[in-house]
Every structure is written in structure tokens, then in C-alpha cells.
Amino acid sequence: MFQRFRIACGTIAGLVLLGATPVFANHVDSANVTITCDSFSISLAASELSPGTKYEIAYQFEPSPSVGTPIVGSIPLTATASQVFDATIWGSFAPLVGSYTFTGTASLVGHNTIPIQFSPTSLTCGSQPPPPKTSGKGIDTESFDGSSIGDGNFVWFNANFSVTGIPKTGGVITFTSSKIVDEATGLPFMNAVPNAQITFSPTAACTTTTFSTMTNTWLTTVPMRGDDEIFLTGVPVPSAGLQGGTKVSWNGTFDTGGIPGITINWKWGAAVYTNFATYLNALQVKPGHTSACGQDGSDQAGTPEGVNNQNQLWKQFVIGGATGSGSSNATGLWGNINTVIPTTAVIPGSGPK
Structure with a gap:
């Protein structure tokens, strides 16, 4: 099923600013996913955070047509004096077979939500051999x-x-x-x-x-x-x-x-x-x-x-x-x-x- 993670070495997605920065404090700025037929990396960035304050960035995404429960996750963090945060997480799932597009969102919980940007925007997958162990x-x-x-x-x-x-x-x-x-x-x-x-x-x-x-x-x-x-x-x-x-x-x-x-x-x-x-x-x-x-x-x-x-x-x-x-x-x-x-x-x- 799509929701099962396994480790993969994916290409690190770049942190690209999505549109104009909101005028309010405490916000997630960008969420970028690089995806293959059996793996992904998601890069998240937030800014204007209050030093010493605890936050949580939550994300979820899924393919269309659906193959099961969406991938969801969260990152708890405590803001530092720099007032910014970024992280990249890798994961993988059972290989997809067919043609798919992807949608998803990322949120600084209690503050703002933005759409995830995917690369590539669509994917066609066939049967694949198991990765080396x-x-x-x-x-x-x-x-x-x-x-x-x-x-x-x-x-x-x-x-x-x-x-x-x-x-x-x-x-x-x-x-x-x-x-x-x-x-x-x-x-x-x-x-x-x-x-x-x-x-x-x-x-x-x-x-x-x-x-x-x-x-x-x-x-x-x-x-x-x-x-x-x-x-x-x-x-x-x-x-x-x-x-x-x-x-x-x-x-x-x-x-x-x-x-x-x-x-x-x-x-x-x-x-x-x-x-x-x-x-x-x-x-x-x-x-x-x-x-x-x-x-x-x-x-x-x-x-x-x-x-x-x-x-x-x-x-x-x-x-x-x-x-x-x-x-x-x-x-x-x-x-x-x-x-x-x-x-x-x-x-x-x-x-x-």
C-alpha cells in the first residue's frame, strides 16, 4: 500500500518560495516533494517563528487515482533565534503501477496551510525489480x-x-x-x-x-x-x-x-x-x-x-x-x-x- 514507508535515497528537493510571503508571523513558506514510482523526499521551510516557541509542521499527500491511505507526517520543532526552520525527509512505498498525478498540503499547525509542489507533476510507472539490499x-x-x-x-x-x-x-x-x-x-x-x-x-x-x-x-x-x-x-x-x-x-x-x-x-x-x-x-x-x-x-x-x-x-x-x-x-x-x-x-x- 502507498502508506508503507521504506528508506530510499532520493534527490533532495529544492526549497522554493511559493508566492508572496504572508504578512503575518509564524508561517510555513514552502513544501516541495520530489517523487519517483516508489520513493519521495519532502523539503519544508518555515519562517518568522518566535524563538523558544514549540511548533508542528504537518503534511499529507496522495496520488490520483488513489491507491490507499495518504502519506501523512509531522515534524515538531522549537524555534531558534534565527526564526527560520527547514528540513528534508525521505521515505518510500510499494512501487506504483500506472499513471498518476499528486496533490497535498503542508501546514504550520494553528497558523497557515499551503499546497505542496511536486516534481515531476505527473508520473507513469511500470513494474520494477526490488531494490538492492x-x-x-x-x-x-x-x-x-x-x-x-x-x-x-x-x-x-x-x-x-x-x-x-x-x-x-x-x-x-x-x-x-x-x-x-x-x-x-x-x-x-x-x-x-x-x-x-x-x-x-x-x-x-x-x-x-x-x-x-x-x-x-x-x-x-x-x-x-x-x-x-x-x-x-x-x-x-x-x-x-x-x-x-x-x-x-x-x-x-x-x-x-x-x-x-x-x-x-x-x-x-x-x-x-x-x-x-x-x-x-x-x-x-x-x-x-x-x-x-x-x-x-x-x-x-x-x-x-x-x-x-x-x-x-x-x-x-x-x-x-x-x-x-x-x-x-x-x-x-x-x-x-x-x-x-x-x-x-x-x-x-x-x-x-
Whole structure:
């Protein structure tokens, strides 16, 4: 179906101003989608924002004739002193077959709405072969400390990575089919650990992340210089009273979209919180250790920098337990570094004839 995302390396759409800038403050200026028969990139820009104010840019679009639920998404943001914002997000879907045009809108929620501009304006698609897979399995097992975790608390499982081998033109890494398992029982802590989509963009000045509830995916954009810690994925798990010393295994599949020669070094931690958000975008997760947009502190990648509805920082509710020591350790202590070098998969029937 059209609404299923998968990662693709698309051409970055240019940010083109649509018509005259509105005379009122707080507005989305442009929304441009570059689209193919199975992928897209959407570039969004907003301006005249109030520094320190939280906003949300929402978008949706669909082909005509319709093939299913429209693609929808949103980007939460906090305005910086520059009063402007721009971002590009990539995604993909099951290949289209037939001829299509596209329509859609983007909104700065509560302020203004504009039409999305598409390139090309129409598209004719035939049957297409599956894209190449360059994948590798990552698995890492660590043990919680001896502290029991009380009923009603949350365990913030979070992972980060560093990478070498990204080409100068950029690239995309995905992390899917992820499971966090109690080694003693073989049971997962969470049935649907979020996927991850990390885009290394030549135009990105700093690192951002947002959570797509529609696709259960953390969408992160990173500048080409990378970082020593790039947020991979994270999920809060409510505790029903966990025993100390629990041995935990986290595994998943990395894919580089057909790009060979990439080395991924990843690790994870788990911190205990007495109060935590279940709406993941409310966490305002720090996406990079030193490269995060508007988050210049020394906090580790994966730190929840947001506040609750009483304007209290989430990270003030962290306590000792899992792999964490509490206090300022908002992510838990990292375990061993697990190295993954994705290799090209052989597609049946794709060899020499």
C-alpha cells in the first residue's frame, strides 16, 4: 500500500518560495516533494517563528487515482533565534503501477496551510525489480544492575551509533525488525520496537530527529561529518516490577540501501524514570552528542530533553536502575560496542543468465 514507508535515497528537493510571503508571523513558506514510482523526499521551510516557541509542521499527500491511505507526517520543532526552520525527509512505498498525478498540503499547525509542489507533476510507472539490499544483523546482550525496578516506573531503552564509509553524496541507513528480549524467558519487553531511518545529508547543518507514529519509525537527519553518537532508536517500556540483574538482548537488521563499505558501531543503554512520556515526540530526544540542532549541552545522544505539561524536564525524573546510575545519567550506561558491516544480499534469479 502507498502508506508503507521504506528508506530510499532520493534527490533532495529544492526549497522554493511559493508566492508572496504572508504578512503575518509564524508561517510555513514552502513544501516541495520530489517523487519517483516508489520513493519521495519532502523539503519544508518555515519562517518568522518566535524563538523558544514549540511548533508542528504537518503534511499529507496522495496520488490520483488513489491507491490507499495518504502519506501523512509531522515534524515538531522549537524555534531558534534565527526564526527560520527547514528540513528534508525521505521515505518510500510499494512501487506504483500506472499513471498518476499528486496533490497535498503542508501546514504550520494553528497558523497557515499551503499546497505542496511536486516534481515531476505527473508520473507513469511500470513494474520494477526490488531494490538492492545491503544488510547486516546487529545483536548485543547486556545485564541490568542489581536494583529492582518498581511497578509504575518506565525503562527508557535507547541506542546510538557511529559510522564510517558514508559516500560524499550522502546515504541512508535503516534499522528494522528490532527486538528487545529478556534472555531468561525469551519474551520481548516490547512487541513493536520503533524502526529507524537515518539520512546523511550534504545540506544538513546539524542533526534532527522526529518520530513518525504512522510508520513507527524514528526519522533522523545527520550532516555529512556525522557524530560520535547518533541516536538510533528508543522506546519507553512500562515496568510491572522487574527484578535486578535481568539479562537483556537487543537485536535488529541494519541496511544501507545497496551502498557497500559502510561500518556501523552501535551500543545501547537503559535508564529508569518515575515519570515519562508515551507520546514519543514529546520527549524531544537529543539526536546527536555534539551535532544536535539547538541542543548544545554535553548530554548524550538519546537524552530526553523535553518537558511535561507542568514544564518539568523529563530527565529530572531519572533514577538508578537498569543500566543507569540515575542523577545526570539520562540514557543509562552504554554497554559493549557492536560492529556491523552490511553486505550485499543475493536476490534469487538476479545472477548471470
